[in-house]
Amino acid sequence: MHTHWHAFTVIFSRDIILVSRCRAELVNPLVFFVVVIALFPFAFGSDAELLKRITAGMIWITALLASTLSLEGIFRSDYEDGSTEQMVLSGYPLTLLVAAKVSAHWCLTGLPLIIIAMLTGFILSLPTQALQALFLTLLLGTPVLSLIGAIAVALTVGLRSGGMLLSLLILPLYMPILIFSMLAVENASAGLPIDAELYFLAGMLVLSITLGPIATAASLRIRLS
Amino acid sequence: MILKPLYRFASPQNFYHLSVLLTPWFAWATVLLMLIGLYGGLVFAPADYQQGDSFRIIYIHVPSAWMSLFIYVLMAVFGGIGLIWHVKIADVLAKSCAPLGLSFTFLALATGSIWGKPMWGTWWVWDARLTSELILLFLYLGYMALQSAFDDRRVAARAGAILALVGMVNIPIIHYSVEWWSTLHQGPTVSKFDAPSIHINMLIPLLIMALAFKTYFASVLLLRARTEILEYECNSNWVRELLNESD
Amino acid sequence: MNILNKNQQGNPDLDQAAPFFEVRMLECIRQDVILFQDVHFELQAGELLQIDGVNGSGKSSLLRILAGLMQANSGNVCWQGQKISKCRYEYQRQISYIGHLNGVKNTLTALENLQAMGALAGSKSDITLSDALIQLELTGMDDIPLNRMSAGQKRRIALARLLVTKSKVWLLDEPFTSLDASGKSVIERLIVEHCDRGGITIFATHQPMEIEGCAIRHIHLGKK
Numbered sequence: 001m002h003t004h005w006h007a008f009t010v011i012f013s014r015d016i017i018l019v020s021r022c023r024a025e026l027v028n029p030l031v032f033f034v035v036v037i038a039l040f041p042f043a044f045g046s047d048a049e050l051l052k053r054i055t056a057g058m059i060w061i062t063a064l065l066a067s068t069l070s071l072e073g074i075f076r077s078d079y080e081d082g083s084t085e086q087m088v089l090s091g092y093p094l095t096l097l098v099a100a101k102v103s104a105h106w107c108l109t110g111l112p113l114i115i116i117a118m119l120t121g122f123i124l125s126l127p128t129q130a131l132q133a134l135f136l137t138l139l140l141g142t143p144v145l146s147l148i149g150a151i152a153v154a155l156t157v158g159l160r161s162g163g164m165l166l167s168l169l170i171l172p173l174y175m176p177i178l179i180f181s182m183l184a185v186e187n188a189s190a191g192l193p194i195d196a197e198l199y200f201l202a203g204m205l206v207l208s209i210t211l212g213p214i215a216t217a218a219s220l221r222i223r224l225s
Numbered sequence: 226m227i228l229k230p231l232y233r234f235a236s237p238q239n240f241y242h243l244s245v246l247l248t249p250w251f252a253w254a255t256v257l258l259m260l261i262g263l264y265g266g267l268v269f270a271p272a273d274y275q276q277g278d279s280f281r282i283i284y285i286h287v288p289s290a291w292m293s294l295f296i297y298v299l300m301a302v303f304g305g306i307g308l309i310w311h312v313k314i315a316d317v318l319a320k321s322c323a324p325l326g327l328s329f330t331f332l333a334l335a336t337g338s339i340w341g342k343p344m345w346g347t348w349w350v351w352d353a354r355l356t357s358e359l360i361l362l363f364l365y366l367g368y369m370a371l372q373s374a375f376d377d378r379r380v381a382a383r384a385g386a387i388l389a390l391v392g393m394v395n396i397p398i399i400h401y402s403v404e405w406w407s408t409l410h411q412g413p414t415v416s417k418f419d420a421p422s423i424h425i426n427m428l429i430p431l432l433i434m435a436l437a438f439k440t441y442f443a444s445v446l447l448l449r450a451r452t453e454i455l456e457y458e459c460n461s462n463w464v465r466e467l468l469n470e471s472d
Numbered sequence: 473m474n475i476l477n478k479n480q481q482g483n484p485d486l487d488q489a490a491p492f493f494e495v496r497m498l499e500c501i502r503q504d505v506i507l508f509q510d511v512h513f514e515l516q517a518g519e520l521l522q523i524d525g526v527n528g529s530g531k532s533s534l535l536r537i538l539a540g541l542m543q544a545n546s547g548n549v550c551w552q553g554q555k556i557s558k559c560r561y562e563y564q565r566q567i568s569y570i571g572h573l574n575g576v577k578n579t580l581t582a583l584e585n586l587q588a589m590g591a592l593a594g595s596k597s598d599i600t601l602s603d604a605l606i607q608l609e610l611t612g613m614d615d616i617p618l619n620r621m622s623a624g625q626k627r628r629i630a631l632a633r634l635l636v637t638k639s640k641v642w643l644l645d646e647p648f649t650s651l652d653a654s655g656k657s658v659i660e661r662l663i664v665e666h667c668d669r670g671g672i673t674i675f676a677t678h679q680p681m682e683i684e685g686c687a688i689r690h691i692h693l694g695k696k
Contacts, residue, residue, distance in 0.1 A: 010591045014577075021579045021617075082573025085541060086633075090592040091565035151391055155384050161374050168370055169388065172363035176398060179356070207394075215391055218308075222383045225542040377503045459504060 007092040008100045015104035018077075029070040029109050030116050036062045037120055055124045056134055056185040059117050060141075060178060067142060068170055070109045071149045074101060075157045075220065084220060094217035102150045102213065110142035133188035137181035140201040147212035148173050154219035177204065235314050237454050238463045244447040251444035258437035265430030273427075282340045283427075288435040289333035292442060293361060294396055296326035300368070301393050304386030314450075316382035317457060319389065320372060321449035325442055327365040334358055357399040364392040378457060492516060493641070493672055498547035500533050507533055508693050511547070515674070518667045521689045523676040529694030531676035532572065535645050538674060539569040551641075565594030568639040570647060574630035578619040582610065582629055585618065586636050593637035604635040608658060623650040634662055642666060644675035660684075 019025050040058050044050055051058075078084045087097050117138055121131050152169040159165065184197035233239055266284035273280040300322040307315035337355065338348050349355065368385055375381035458464045493515035500507040507530030515521055523531045536542040538549055540556050540563065548555050556563045576585045586601040599607075605614060608628045618626050627650045634642060642663070648656050663673050664685045681688060 007592060010588065014580075014588055017584075018577060018579055077577075080573070081578060082571060082575035082630075083577060085569065085571060085573065086575040086589075086592070088541060089539060089564050089567065089569050091561050091594050092592065093561075148391070151387070155371060155388060156374070159374050161370075165367075165370055165374055168363070169367040172360045172367060172395075173392065175356070175360050176395070215387055219384065219387050222380060222387065225380065225536075457504075460501075460506060 004092065004096055007090070008096055011087070011097050011100035012104045015101055016108065019104075019108050025070070025073070026108055026112070029066040030112055032069060033062050033066045033113060033116055034120070036065065052125070055121065055126050056130055056189075057182055059121055059134065060138070060181055060185075063113050063117050063138060063142065064145060064174060064178060066113055067109060067145050068149060068167065068174075071105065071146060071153055072163060072166060074105050074150060074153055079157045079223070085224060088221060088224060094220065095213045098150070098154075098216045098220065099213040102146050102216070105150075106143050106146045110146055114138045114142060127189060129188040129191065130185050133185045133194055136194075136198060137184050137201060140198065140205050141177050141181050144177055144201070144204050144208045145174060147208035147216075150216045151212060151219055154216045154223065157220075157223060177201070180204075235312050237313055237317075237458050237461075240314050241451055241454055241467075244451040248444050248447045248451075251440045251447065255437055255440040255444055258433055258440060262430050262434035262437050265433060270427045270430050271424070276344065279340070279343050282336050284430060284434045286333060286336040286340060287431060288438040289329045289336060290358065291435055292438050293326055293330040293333050293358070294399060295439075296322050296329060296442065297361060297364070297389070298393070298396060300326060301386075301389040304382070304389045308383055308386040308390075313457060314454070316379070316386075317450050317453045318446065319386060320382060321446055321453055323365055323369050323372070323385075324449070325445060327362065327369065329438075329442075330358065330362045330365060334362065354399065357395060360395055361399060364388075364395060368392075492552055493674075494550040494553075495538070496547055496550070498534070498537065498549070499545045500530055500537065500542075501545045502530075502533060511691070511693070513689075513691055515672050515689075517670040517672065519672055519689060520663065520667050520683070520686050521672075521674045521691060522681055523674065523691050523693060524678060524680075525693035526678060531678070531693055532645050534693065535569070535571070535643050535674065535676050539567060539643050540564055541569070566639055567641040567643060568633055568637055569643040569645075570630055570633060571645045572649075574626055575633070576618055576626065576629050578626075579617060581615050581617050582621075583614040585629055586632055589633050589636045595638045597636060597638040599635055601636070604632050607635060608632055609654060624652055624655060627651055628655055628658075631659055631662075634666070640671050642671065642673040642675070644673065646677055647675055648677065648679075 037058060040054070041051060044054070075084065078087070088094055090097070114135070118131065118135055121134055126134065149170050152166055152173070156162065156166045156169065180197045180200050184194040184201075187194050187197065262284065266281055270281070272278050300319050303315045303319035303322065306312055307319060334355070337358075341350070342348055368388055371388055372381045372385045375384060455464055455467075493513075495514070496512045498511040499509045511534065513521065523534055525531050533542060537544045540549075540560055543557075548557075550556070551559065551563050551566075577588070580588070582605060583601055586604060590596045590601070602614060605611060608631070610625060610628055613621070613625070618629060621629070627647075631647060647659055651659065660683050663675075664683060666673055667686050
């Protein structure tokens with residue numbers, strides 16, 4: 001019998017290999033991000049002043065949507081081919097294996113999204129303080145999105161109503177993250193300190209790291225029964 | 226010692242009969258309290274020196290908001306009990322709470338909007354309390370959508386319980402939002418520890434209305450749960466006998 | 473010192489004693505329909521049990537309850553005298569469950585799938601992965617991804633879990649689906665060897681079965 005850490009790395013590396021076999025899964029969220037960002041100027045009539053004011057929000061919302069779309073598939077293939085059952089029966093805590101899957105997903109989607117988001121912010125001439133705040137909030141916020149989103153994905157995996165139901169469940173849970181991140185960026189742009197908002201986001205991160213995988217594992221077990 | 230009578234009431238059959246017994250009492254209490262509360266709020270309470278008579282919508286708005294939070298917590302607690310101890314009644318009660326919670330949340334938002342138009346000049350403003358109450362609305366909707374997406378009743382109940390428990394994080398945010406952020410919405414009127422900032426003649430009808438809403442909630446909950454239990458237990462003997470009797 | 477070793481030290485009997493299965497008064501209700509009631513049986517080491525019944529009689533549900541994936545509405549399943557709900561991890565480390573779904577990843581190769589099975593197993597068997605593939609008549613398919621294999625070949629890879637892991641209890645749900653005659657005889661041979669070694673096999677199928685060298689006990693679900 002191996003240690004828990006071994007089980008974590010087995011699932012983590014397996015998920016990385018699976019995505020590397022299907023590169024589209026890696027690239028699609030990033031392409032989606034860029035395409036949606038490009039939509040905004042069309043909607044707002046390329047008024048430079050207006051766009052400057054909404055850039056940070058645009059970037060955060062689009063990153064959120066891209067993350068949600070890619071998160072949807074995190075448990076689907078395992079559920080459909082029976083791998084979830086085998087994970088539950090492996091004798092290792094399901095919480096641990098779920099944590100491995102979510103970590104792999106964040107490393108493959110969240111991190112690249114942060115990089116692209118920062119590049120976009122830079123290209124769209126976001127002021128430096130706003131860029132810094134954007135980076136910190138994305139860094140703290142995207143893992144929370146993955147961890148909390150995984151709960152909703154686990155609850156709805158394999159259902160007919162799929163994506164729409166998932167969005168209805170996930171987006172209300174995401175709102176506090178978005179609110180605090182945008183507050184931080186706003187305050188940073190105005191030159192005010194953003195410690196409070198960052199502490200809140202960090203608190204949410206710690207809460208979701210500790211409780212998220214537990215709730216996700218419970219959801220998967222419920223779906224399998 | 227306390228648990229023994231609880232076990233007895235947790236049996237679906239006993240709950241059904243208890244519900245039949247209690248619902249009329251709660252219903253009459255609701256009518257009585259509503260009449261007293263509305264009279265108190267619309268006639269007895271003095272007009273506010275700033276807002277005149279339009280403040281009176283507070284007697285619907287505030288109790289609705291309180292109920293929306295209270296019902297969500299109750300829904301999550303029932304769901305948790307059903308999840309951990311596999312008590313069928315808890316699942317049934319949780320599911321029956323949801324439409325009521327949704328209605329009260331909607332009522333709170335609607336009356337708040339109606340109140341806000343003459344007061345703030347706008348139907349809606351994106352401040353902390355309104356936004357988090359809106360999130361609560363979506364949480365209720367999501368809960369109901371999730372439950373209806375499953376074919377198996379028991380799986381639906383347990384999935385809903387997890388969702389409700391996860392959404393509990395939103396409740397402290399709504400409750401404390403007016404304290405954490407100075408916003409357009411006014412501060413908390415009634416607090417557990419301080420003297421209320423509202424005149425006593427205005428306060429009493431408010432509390433009576435809150436109680437009336439609670440008894441209303443209790444009576445409708447018992448009614449809904451009763452029906453739900455019949456569907457849950459449709460295979461069992463006592464339900465068959467009950468339906469035969471009524472034929 | 474890791475937590476898993478501690479658990480094993482706490483319950484030495486669970487691993488060393490001969491397997492003993494006991495199922496009492498099991499009831500299962502799905503979507504308000506009673507699938508089965510009052511199911512009970514006992515199994516000792518080396519025994520083979522077939523669950524038969526028509527489609528929809530609850531065979532898969534019974535197997536899932538035995539595996540611990542689902543909970544019965546009433547009754548209990550006992551392993552070595554303990555309810556499986558009490559010793560979930562120790563119990564699940566000693567069973568292999570192969571359901572309707574194969575439990576393998578289609579984008580990975582045969583070898584990678586077997587490696588993954590072994591990595592998360594309760595205890596690995598001594599056989600090398602290539603030998604396992606040879607035994608399953610899949611020689612030379614080590615590096616072929618599963619999405620290029622036929623349904624029967626994928627089923628064989630799924631059943632390779634039985635070779636790669638060393639479990640005391642095998643729970644097989646319609647194991648012979650998609651298998652041709654030679655595949656069927658390979659699996660039957662594996663089952664016989666497993667029972668000879670003192671393991672327990674419980675499988676569900678609606679076809680009548682005859683396996684040489686092993687007496688099959690039956691339990692029938694649904695109306696006769």
